[in-house]
Amino acid sequence: MAKVWVYAEMSGGRLQSTALELMARARELGEVDAIALGAGARAAAATLGKHGAKAVHVNEDTAFDDFIAEPAADALAALHDQQQPDLILFAFTPDSRDVAGRLAARLGKGLISNAGDVHAKDGSFVATVPYFGGAKVASMHADGKPAIVLVRPKSFEASETGGTAEVKDLALTIGDGSKRAKIVERVAEASEKVKLEDAKVVISGGRGMGGPDNFPLLEALATALGGAVGASRAVVDAGWVPYSMQVGQTGKSVRPGVYIAVGISGAMQHTVGMKASKVIIAINKDAEAPIMKMADLGVVGDALKIVPALTAAVQAKKM
Amino acid sequence: MTLSRRRDNGCLVKIVVTVKQVPDPNSATILESDYTIARDREVVLDPGDECGIEEGLQLKEAHGGEVILVSMGPERAKDAIRKGLSMGADRGVLITDVQLAGADALLTARALAAAIKPEQPDLVICGTESYDGSTGMVPPMLAELLGLPQLTIAKKVEVDGSNIKVHRQTADGYQVVEASTPALITVTAGIAEPRYASLKGIMAARSKEIKQLGLADLGVERGEPGETIEGVADAEARKAGAIIQDDGTAVDRILQVLTQAKVV
Numbered sequence: 001m002a003k004v005w006v007y008a009e010m011s012g013g014r015l016q017s018t019a020l021e022l023m024a025r026a027r028e029l030g031e032v033d034a035i036a037l038g039a040g041a042r043a044a045a046a047t048l049g050k051h052g053a054k055a056v057h058v059n060e061d062t063a064f065d066d067f068i069a070e071p072a073a074d075a076l077a078a079l080h081d082q083q084q085p086d087l088i089l090f091a092f093t094p095d096s097r098d099v100a101g102r103l104a105a106r107l108g109k110g111l112i113s114n115a116g117d118v119h120a121k122d123g124s125f126v127a128t129v130p131y132f133g134g135a136k137v138a139s140m141h142a143d144g145k146p147a148i149v150l151v152r153p154k155s156f157e158a159s160e161t162g163g164t165a166e167v168k169d170l171a172l173t174i175g176d177g178s179k180r181a182k183i184v185e186r187v188a189e190a191s192e193k194v195k196l197e198d199a200k201v202v203i204s205g206g207r208g209m210g211g212p213d214n215f216p217l218l219e220a221l222a223t224a225l226g227g228a229v230g231a232s233r234a235v236v237d238a239g240w241v242p243y244s245m246q247v248g249q250t251g252k253s254v255r256p257g258v259y260i261a262v263g264i265s266g267a268m269q270h271t272v273g274m275k276a277s278k279v280i281i282a283i284n285k286d287a288e289a290p291i292m293k294m295a296d297l298g299v300v301g302d303a304l305k306i307v308p309a310l311t312a313a314v315q316a317k318k319m
Numbered sequence: 320m321t322l323s324r325r326r327d328n329g330c331l332v333k334i335v336v337t338v339k340q341v342p343d344p345n346s347a348t349i350l351e352s353d354y355t356i357a358r359d360r361e362v363v364l365d366p367g368d369e370c371g372i373e374e375g376l377q378l379k380e381a382h383g384g385e386v387i388l389v390s391m392g393p394e395r396a397k398d399a400i401r402k403g404l405s406m407g408a409d410r411g412v413l414i415t416d417v418q419l420a421g422a423d424a425l426l427t428a429r430a431l432a433a434a435i436k437p438e439q440p441d442l443v444i445c446g447t448e449s450y451d452g453s454t455g456m457v458p459p460m461l462a463e464l465l466g467l468p469q470l471t472i473a474k475k476v477e478v479d480g481s482n483i484k485v486h487r488q489t490a491d492g493y494q495v496v497e498a499s500t501p502a503l504i505t506v507t508a509g510i511a512e513p514r515y516a517s518l519k520g521i522m523a524a525r526s527k528e529i530k531q532l533g534l535a536d537l538g539v540e541r542g543e544p545g546e547t548i549e550g551v552a553d554a555e556a557r558k559a560g561a562i563i564q565d566d567g568t569a570v571d572r573i574l575q576v577l578t579q580a581k582v583v
Contacts, residue, residue: 068487068496069459069469094489098471101424101459110425110545113454130554139549150456180468181498189492197490201582225582237508243474243488249453252490258580260573275557279580281573287562294557297576301565309570314583317574 002030002086002120005146007076008048008056009096010064012186013040017197018091020051020158022151026089027052027161029120034165035079037072038064042167049165051158056165063174069098070178076103078172085146087125089118092150104148111148112140118149125149130272153197154253154276189242194228196245201227202256204247204274205235208263208284208303212240217307218262224314230254230274232264248273262303266291283307332384332478332500334375335440336408337431337461338368340392340399341451353421364399367446369513371506372403375444376514378478384441385409389434391419391427397529404524405516411529418534418541424452425545428460433537436465442483443503447472455505462503470496471505 004026008019015036026032034053036044038060045056057079063071076088076099088103090096092114104111112118115127116137125147129138142149196202203218203225218229230247231240247254248270259277264270266282266289274280275294282295283303292298299306343361375386388403390396391414400411414430422430435443443465448455462469473485474493481500486493488507516524534541563572577583 068471069462073463094472097455098459098469101456102463102469104425104456104545105428105460105463108425110423111456112546113424113456126549131551135554136551137554138551140546141549142546143543144545181470181496181502183487183494183496185495186489187486187492187495225577227582239509242492243507243509244491250448258577258582279576280557281576283569287564292562293559295562296560297572298560298562299565299569299573300562301569306565306569306573310573313570313574314577317583 003083004030004032005085005088006032006034006048006053007088007090007096007099008034008036008044009091009093010036010038010040010044011095013038015040015044015047016091016093017158018093018096018153019044019048021153021156022089022091023048023051023053024156024158025118025151029087029118029125033057033083033085035076035170037075037170038062045165045167049163050160052161052163053165055168057168057170059170059172061172061174063179066183067179068181068183069102070180071174072099073102073106074174074178075170075172077106079170080107080146087118087142087147087149090148090150092152097150100148100150107146109144109146109148110142111150112142113150115140115149115151116155118151127151135268152253154255189244194222194226196228196230196247197252197254199228199254200256201225201258201260202230202247202254202274202277203227203260203262204230204232204264205241205262206232206264206270207234207238208265209235210263210304214304215241217304217311221260221307221311221314224311224318227256232267232270261291261295262307264291265289266294332378332382332441333438334378334384334386334442334444335435335438336368336371336375336386336388336403336444337446337457338372338388338390338399338403339365339446339449340390340396341365341449362395362398364402365446365450367448367450367508368403369406370508370510371444371446372406372408373511373513374476374506375442376407377511378442378476382478387412387438387440389431390414391422391430400529401524402516404527404529405521406514407520410527413529413531414533414537415531416533423544423546424454424456424460426541428457428464430534430537430539431457431461432464433539434532435461439501441500442478443467443501445503445505447505447507458503458505465503467501467503468498469503469505470498472507473504474507474509476504476506476510
């Protein structure tokens, strides 16, 4: 049995959903140990057990919460030397990326980043990686041991298998040399009623919205549908809306039941983050926009007229 | 040079910005038979790196100092460095070696680290991820190899003496992260609007130094890659559905789809 690790990302004392997504695949690839570091790690172990982890290595030192990457890389490197895993899975998220990169460089190992899937092959591992914003898929063979693979969020569906993980204390003292990039404050900008990543309906706006002043039209539709509002990179870079709303390669990955792309042309940078949505509706002035070629329903028209009318119709239907 | 003496006073900063030449994001990308990205096409300085250069230049303007651009790529990548020099950076270093073709993130980071280390910068600025590869793994690897703390995904940077503070973008807002320099930061495209090179800047860039280094100069060996590409296939494409003109019925059609999907 291959020895598989899942780096179970913690944030604000909570186990991140990406950890459970990774568990769903990891348990098919071998015997899984999860590593949970920082506040809440011990409580997270129970959940990880229910999702198939045989053991969970925990350490609740506050340094893991307060400092970027280095304490976690120290812990994983130390445990790696004892346990020699075959595969380490990370989520392709900002925090996990920081840790994985440092760890790989320290171990002198390559890694496969931005993967959409990973499977076993001849005693080793192969990951599929979307390229050019998802137009192509490359199969990458991990040559090193451990293989280190970072998987995009929402690539797997989390599910419980039942079970209890053995909780193992990861004994470690974090040296001051690793307490350098200190998080001194956390500021929440997004006042999301519904979390973008978890929303059943996502309405995203792009340049075709004309300007930031028109985004409330999308908010109103989202409220009517119980959904959340996203955005393309172009409008985030332009400063219309905060980054927390960005969907795509450099933003969030979503797979809602319905995705409504409004005034978004559909650059691959964007579509890689939303093309797994069950139903895609596009509203765009340009019938030739790439988004139209992947939408289940493409509407050529003026978004600034259609969206408010749609909101009114949805509200009327609910009454 | 008085640079190092004045740096002790915290007055001047030495900044390295890593830059990459990438296929023009506005042109179609083509893969070679060995799955490397065809480089004989239109290439540009990575737009994300322009923002990193801009941030470096602004810090230099505020604190004094020097901005050095370090790149890895074929000889023509000098064009990307030259563009940054024409924006106002002081000099460039290009790592170029036939053995580096198809280099993975770790080899790239090792080569960059070997070139950057002798510069002893106060600050290394990288883009969060390149426009073409988009894996974002080189910066944390580079930080590790240089022994620097990493302050990533910065959308705002403040340097105060030997203290650096960034606003690190997160899923729901940002974190304020502090460290002592030297440090490595990665910056977002939103951090600074890159300036256009002036004619004077373009003229001045012609005489600025671009030092060229090979792997042997750096004492780096290629080694075995950590991963190999087995094959590349077209991604499963979604099929286009109906495309309709809004003749007044669009709202009803959308409502039908929403009803079928059981969201209304």
